[in-house]
Structures are given as C-alpha cells and as structure tokens.
Amino acid sequence: MQVKFNWKKFCRHFLSILLLFLAVLMIRSTDWAINTFNSLDFSEIVYHLKVPIEGTSSTILLSFFTDSFLYSIVVTGLLYFIISYFCLRYKENKLFKVVVGKQILLAICAFIIFGCVALVRVNALDYVVAITTQSTFIEENYVDGRDVEIKFPDQKRNLIYIFLESMEATYTSTEMGGYMEDNLLPNLTAYAEEGVNFSNTKQFGGLYSPQNTTWTIAAMVAQTTGLPLSVPIDSNRYYGEKPFLPGAYSIGDILEREGYNQELLIGSKAEFGARNLLFTQHGDYKINDYHAAIEDGRLPSGYFEWWGYEDSKLFDYAKEELLALASQPEPFNLTMLTANTHFQDGYLEEACAVDYDDPYYNVLACSDQQVYEFVEWIKQQDFYENTTIVIVGDHLTMNKKTFDHVDKSDRTVFNLFINSVVEPHRTNMRTATTLDMFPSTLASMGVEIEGDRLGLGVNLFSNRRTLAEKFGLKYLNEELSHFSTFYNDNLLSIEEE
Incomplete structure (x- = not known):
C-alpha cells in the first residue's frame, strides 16, 4: 500500500520549526552581542547590514557561529523533540490537539515576541525614536x-x-x-x-x-x-x-x-x-x-x-x-x-x-x-x-x-x-x-x-x-x-x- 506524502503537514511543521529557530536565534544573538561588545550601537548594526562582511575576522565569525547559530540549532532541536514527545503521549487529549493544530500561530507569536525582546535589548527602539526626530543641528553648524x-x-x-x-x-x-x-x-x-x-x-x-x-x-x-x-x-x-x-x-x-x-x-x-x-x-x-x-x-x-x-x-x-x-x-x-x-x-x-x-x-x-x-x-x-x-x-x-x-x-x-x-x-x-x-x-x-x-x-x-x-x-x-x-x-x- 502506497503512503501518500502529506506536503501540507510537512510545510506546516517546517515553517513552525523555522520560526522557532529564528526566534531562538534572535534572543541568543543579542546575548552574544551584549556579552561580546563593550557597548552596542544599533546604528552600527544598521550600517553593517548595508556593507560587505567580507574581511571580518574569522575569530568573530566563529564566535558567532558557535555561540549563536549552533546553539540555536541545538535548542530548537531539543524543543522540537520535547514537543514531539508530548504530541505522541497526549495525542488523544482534546486540549493538546487544539494547541498542536495552532502550532504555526504559536510559532509566529513566539517569533514576534522574541523579536521584539531582541530589538529592545539592542536599543532598536531608541534608534527608531532618534531617526524619526528631525534636527537642523548639522545644517546650522557644518562648515x-x-x-x-x-x-x-x-x-x-x-x-x-x-x-x-x-x-x-x-x-x-x-x-x-x-x-x-x-x-x-x-x-x-x-x-x-x-x-x-x-x-x-x-x-x-x-x-x-x-x-x-x-x-x-x-x-x-x-x-x-x-x-x-x-x-x-x-x-x-x-x-x-x-x-x-x-x-x-x-x-x-x-x-x-x-x-x-x-x-x-x-x-x-x-x-x-x-x-x-x-x-x-x-x-x-x-x-x-x-x-x-x-x-x-x-x-x-x-x-x-x-x-x-x-x-x-x-x-x-x-x-x-x-x-x-x-x-x-x-x-x-x-x-x-x-x-x-x-x-x-x-x-x-x-x-x-x-x-x-x-x-x-x-x-x-x-x-x-x-x-x-x-x-x-x-x-x-x-x-x-x-x-x-x-x-x-x-x-x-x-x-x-x-x-x-x-x-x-x-x-x-x-x-x-x-x-x-x-x-x-x-x-x-x-x-x-x-x-x-x-x-x-x-x-x-x-x-x-x-x-x-x-x-x-x-x-x-x-x-x-x-x-x-x-x-x-x-x-x-x-x-x-x-x-x-x-x-x-x-x-x-x-x-x-
């Protein structure tokens, strides 16, 4: 008997895992940045998103890869394992079925909440407030x-x-x-x-x-x-x-x-x-x-x-x-x-x-x-x-x-x-x-x-x-x-x- 692959279910799981991974990565990345840099200026982050990263020291890249990227993969894997375990154990529980059925919605919520927390931690809100405030200081003092x-x-x-x-x-x-x-x-x-x-x-x-x-x-x-x-x-x-x-x-x-x-x-x-x-x-x-x-x-x-x-x-x-x-x-x-x-x-x-x-x-x-x-x-x-x-x-x-x-x-x-x-x-x-x-x-x-x-x-x-x-x-x-x-x-x- 041929089993038909459920693409809809696969995509739902994949998207949920991806959003969970990104949520964990954002929090872990801010931890890495705060613990690595003496001070963190969000304007510097914005600038470096607009220029090539080629030439960055391999020490810094390796530090980010191990402390943030790999860490986030491991944590996401553990969370997925725990969630899968409970799915199998309580698959007949009506409340749990409702929760599992909303997994994408829950993943989106986690992504948004973790993202907001990460942005607050790197002073992104202060940056937004600053750049939306008009100033004539440079114009008045520039020579x-x-x-x-x-x-x-x-x-x-x-x-x-x-x-x-x-x-x-x-x-x-x-x-x-x-x-x-x-x-x-x-x-x-x-x-x-x-x-x-x-x-x-x-x-x-x-x-x-x-x-x-x-x-x-x-x-x-x-x-x-x-x-x-x-x-x-x-x-x-x-x-x-x-x-x-x-x-x-x-x-x-x-x-x-x-x-x-x-x-x-x-x-x-x-x-x-x-x-x-x-x-x-x-x-x-x-x-x-x-x-x-x-x-x-x-x-x-x-x-x-x-x-x-x-x-x-x-x-x-x-x-x-x-x-x-x-x-x-x-x-x-x-x-x-x-x-x-x-x-x-x-x-x-x-x-x-x-x-x-x-x-x-x-x-x-x-x-x-x-x-x-x-x-x-x-x-x-x-x-x-x-x-x-x-x-x-x-x-x-x-x-x-x-x-x-x-x-x-x-x-x-x-x-x-x-x-x-x-x-x-x-x-x-x-x-x-x-x-x-x-x-x-x-x-x-x-x-x-x-x-x-x-x-x-x-x-x-x-x-x-x-x-x-x-x-x-x-x-x-x-x-x-x-x-x-x-x-x-x-x-x-x-x-x-």
Missing part, C-alpha cells in the same frame, strides 16, 4: 571646506596618520589619569612630553567619540571629514562603486587638490565597512591592503592571520612605502590602520612580551612598543624634518571585559601630534571629540584655516571652543542621533534603486 580659505605653507609638510585600533587614553595608569594599575602605553605617553596631547583632564587624556562615530569606518569618516556616519535604515547598500558621502569634503580631498600623493595602508581587506570607497572617492588614495600584499607577492597565496596580516608586517611595509613616497617630488600622506588591538582580546604576536595575566593587556603593551619603534625609525629619516605624525585611536575598545567596570563617559580616545609646527593655546580640560581631528590635523601641518573650523570639527590648536564645549557633549550626541534632511540631501546623497 564646508570648499567655502572657506585654506592656505598651505610654501613648503608643504608630509603627513603620517596612524589610526590605532581601539586605542584609548584609558589604558594609562590611575596616576596618569587612566584606569589601569600600570601604564600600558609607556612609550606613547612619553611622546606627549615632546608632542601634543589634547586631554579631557588635567593629566594625560583624550577625545570623546560622539554618536555615529564609534566603529572603525565611522571613526575614519569622523576624523577625515568632521562628520558622523549616519545611514538611514531604508537607504541603498554600499556595494561596488556606490557614492560614499559624495557631498562631504575631506582632508583627502584637500590634500589631493594640493598635489599630495596619498596612500591607505591596512593589513585587512579594504572593502570591509566600505573603507575602500571612502578613501578612493575622497582623495584618490592608493589602496594598499591585504589583497595588495597577496597580489604583489609580499605574502604567499592563502596567507591569513587575524584580520589579514599582523601589525609587525604593517609597520615593515610602511617603512618601504615611506621611502618610496619620500623619493617623489610631491608631498605625501600615508594613512595607516593597525589591527592587533581589535577585540576580542586582540592578537598577540610571537615576538610580543607577556607581562600581564590579561591577554589583551599584553597586546596593548606590544602595540605601544611597535608604534614606538616605528616612530623612532621615522625620526632617523631625512623626510622627518618636514613631516607631521598624528597617532590616534579610531574608537573606544569593544572588548567588553576590559572596561566593563568603567563608565563609558569616562573613557576617551588616544591622540598624539608629533612634530607639529604650531603650539596649542590649551591642551588640558578640553571637551573635544574625534570630529575635531579634521581641522586640527591640517593645523598641525601649518595650514591656515579661515575660521578654524571644518565639517563639525574645530581646530584644537586655536582658541575656539569645540561644539562639545559650546553645546555640551550630551546635547551634541542627541542631535547627531536625529534625522537630518540637510545631511541626507547634501552630504549622504545616496541614489535609491
């Missing part, structure tokens, strides 16, 4: 570099701009104003005696990361354009050669206009977060990333460590690139981004010392030593005399356990200017943000800026108040989180499909 006079010195200075992944001023000792028992950055903080550090305290300190600048590409946007990275949830994706903030005017645009040779050197894949779009479309930077190292034979095919290749190799390649750039008649801008200090717990190279029980502390101390050795090498080169070095963190660390006990409002981003040609009016007790790096970097190179303002940033070497000092940091963050028609129409300008 377009094309509209002000920007005067370079007769002898244009070179720029070496080093983004240090997750580097905070907080890593210094409590005696210095930080939160560590020991100063994890002895070499970098020592440079403050000969260079310039803008601090939020009377001691060594740093800059605040305002709203929508708290992940790497957003931090790069903030420091190069003086703008937050605010992408509406209904906007197009940043794939291929889509325009990236086409209305913005960045330091790359300015230096390109002045004839600089520009290069972005990173040990990861430049397309991650659409970093390649930012730097190629704003300054025509040469992209020297993980792919380039594989293609030109510096690395063997298939080589991949951490996010691409280690920082020790990055600094070795930087020396080669600097010598090549310095041999050209044009001034240069080499912008770099390290990766070893990325969460979770960073990447400790074999040559690094192990002086602390916490593995992340060892990575931070090693990064401090690597940058020190690189800067000391630069100082021995002929081009150093006419070169300004800017060393700055991109954002606060997302390594949750490191600063879980420290209020986020007390943490700041590391910043240091070496070989600046101007002296600051005041460095301590400043309420400054990473937005202020844009005009401040140019000023440190001897560039005169009409009004000392670019983007939403203020030249910290001047005596002008920053927007955070003028309006207060809390108000600044609130306004940057709101919807701005001016930003969308004049700066973002993404053409919808």
